[in-house]
Amino acid sequence: MEFFTIINIGGTIAFAISGTLAGIRKQLDIFGLLVIAFVTSIGGGTIRDMLIGHLPVRWLLDSSVILLITGTFILTILLKNHIEKIDKTLTLFDSLGLGFFTLRGIQEGLAIQLDMSACIILGTITACFGGLIRDILLNEIPYLLRKEVIYATPCIIGGLCYFLMKQIALPNELIDLLTILIIFGIRILAVKKNISLPRGG
Amino acid sequence: MEFFTIINIGGTIAFAISGTLAGIRKQLDIFGLLVIAFVTSIGGGTIRDMLIGHLPVRWLLDSSVILLITGTFILTILLKNHIEKIDKTLTLFDSLGLGFFTLRGIQEGLAIQLDMSACIILGTITACFGGLIRDILLNEIPYLLRKEVIYATPCIIGGLCYFLMKQIALPNELIDLLTILIIFGIRILAVKKNISLPRGG
């Protein structure tokens, strides 16, 4: 299996797990949890595709995504006591997913000739808006808005590095890999050090 | 008038009424209620059309829908004391609407060659996401997530039956009719028996 396919699957799984766990804390019923798992996992890419007009959105055309999320969901429900213990593994996948999805959004933007700022925004939306919709549905002020540092900040910095590396003409594969690693690294660091940004007020 | 046109109109009316009544409970002003009536009624189909790229969305092209909802809204405001008494009629229309809108979503999916799981998801979105957006706007954890059994569950089961009946090659009209009746029946039963799904936690 290709490197990117693995990360993609890992990211999808991690987001599906994190959505399910968030729903359990809010005491949703089984189907409510399934909806939350889906939305967290594919919400960001869906918004991106709706913004750029890449329609029908991808997951409607590819039932393997639907199967992957449903399978992850069922396993999460069955194993939830164990999964809550493996918090570190979750953060790991979640951070890899953040990196991959940001890269994916940037590439989708480049494919339709968008400029740098638009591409970075698309990447950040792809990576972060699934969690944003999850929080809206669960009736909370989105975590994204309160703890940006561990969501949007790594994506934005990673996106800037991506275009910087393009400037110095590194090979494409290396740029992709480094972008994911940068986002992954900042995310892990921010979670570990519990870093937070200054408030605006 | 055709059978499906009647159900379609009935569903639209029922959802417009249920949105208006939900807004009244939250003490919205007149235009706030109108917005909620619209969103509840056409929200699901709008999200579906935005996901599959069927744009501009239908109701922008067909002012009869706008007139129908506005008329229903005005009547609901004027007659609201009576409408709250006719709760059963509302559940009836609401359940018929659920059946029709699910069928409609499935058919839209088939028209663009989506596979079974994608079609059932589209059907469920068409039937349930108007109410979902209504609840988000009214700042509640969506009813869909807490009481799936009377929303998404009938749609998903009805959708599965639809494709099962396709397999055994029943005539199309019969399949359509039975799908609506199955969803309608499960919904009515679930509301009557006050059935609920197990929580995930």
Add this chain to the structure above:
Amino acid sequence: MEFFTIINIGGTIAFAISGTLAGIRKQLDIFGLLVIAFVTSIGGGTIRDMLIGHLPVRWLLDSSVILLITGTFILTILLKNHIEKIDKTLTLFDSLGLGFFTLRGIQEGLAIQLDMSACIILGTITACFGGLIRDILLNEIPYLLRKEVIYATPCIIGGLCYFLMKQIALPNELIDLLTILIIFGIRILAVKKNISLPRGG
């Protein structure tokens, strides 16, 4: 600079400021505020473009909008103590923006041959849905639904006047200007007099 360009920029700036200030009140961190500033400013136009299929949405193709909002955001953060004092200037720009964005939505609708009611709805969405999404993200019952009179009502009345003036065949530029002024005027009046609509219940 053209008259409409000025109003457009003024409206974008006003909405970016109002989003930032709303976020500060909710104690978001810096990037959370930036997200809110963007969403408030371009949310309405984005929803409109997604509904009519005008994709990719405009601001993805025009980085000057992104720069304008980011610049406004930075200035708002730096000058926030002063800006809160200049509340009247904000209402002024906000109301001009409301007028301009309504007109813009109507024109986009006419460009794809939508009829009157659909055009007015599009105009209202363009002008009001940025604030609606802002409120959803900040986990409040949208202000739009509670205080419609100072949001949707001026847009709807202005839209009706637009089509009335078309009927009596005034010159296009005059119609555009008068529509903005009517919406602006009603808005300012409603804010000043603290007018509110009757509740539905």
